[in-house]
Amino acid sequence: MNSTIKKTYFYFSLGLISIFVFWLIASILAKNSYILPDPILTFKALGQLLTVSRTYLVLGTSLLRLLVAILISLLIAILTGSISLISKTFRDILGPWISLIKTLPLAVVIILFLVYFKANLSVYFIVGIVVYPLIYEGFMASFKMLDKDLLAEIKMLD
Numbered sequence: 001m002n003s004t005i006k007k008t009y010f011y012f013s014l015g016l017i018s019i020f021v022f023w024l025i026a027s028i029l030a031k032n033s034y035i036l037p038d039p040i041l042t043f044k045a046l047g048q049l050l051t052v053s054r055t056y057l058v059l060g061t062s063l064l065r066l067l068v069a070i071l072i073s074l075l076i077a078i079l080t081g082s083i084s085l086i087s088k089t090f091r092d093i094l095g096p097w098i099s100l101i102k103t104l105p106l107a108v109v110i111i112l113f114l115v116y117f118k119a120n121l122s123v124y125f126i127v128g129i130v131v132y133p134l135i136y137e138g139f140m141a142s143f144k145m146l147d148k149d150l151l152a153e154i155k156m157l158d
């Protein structure tokens with residue numbers, strides 16, 4: 001390994017150790033395991049959970065829901081992005097909605113969705129609120145960055 005890679009691993013490890021030490025000190029100062037649990041006890045509990053087969057079922061189900069929510073957000077973002085490319089009116093109407101979604105306080109939204117919807121459905125909405133604006137804006141930005149000369153040449157070929 002060259003020295004740059006060794007330094008990177010060293011600093012990364014130092015960062016992880018500093019997080020662990022900060023967590024340990026903060027948990028000692030908090031004096032309440034419900035507010036901030038001890039990291040050592042947390043890792044012991046994690047080890048116990050990883051020995052239970054149901055843990056993997058729950059993790060797999062959660063990952064599947066997450067992937068489905070991301071896929072749905074991707075499809076909706078591509079659809080609305082494509083319409084926005086064709087229709088300036090649609091883009092102008094959708095713009096404030098995208099801005100509103102991006103400015104929502106996520107903690108409040110999570111609590112509201114958990115209160116008003118089942119936990120199983122809340123995942124889709126919460127992930128959608130986070131992921132949709134990012135994908136939509138990335139989609140729109142990628143088309144804005146296309147070279148105008150290249151687009152003109154493509155039109156000439158048709």
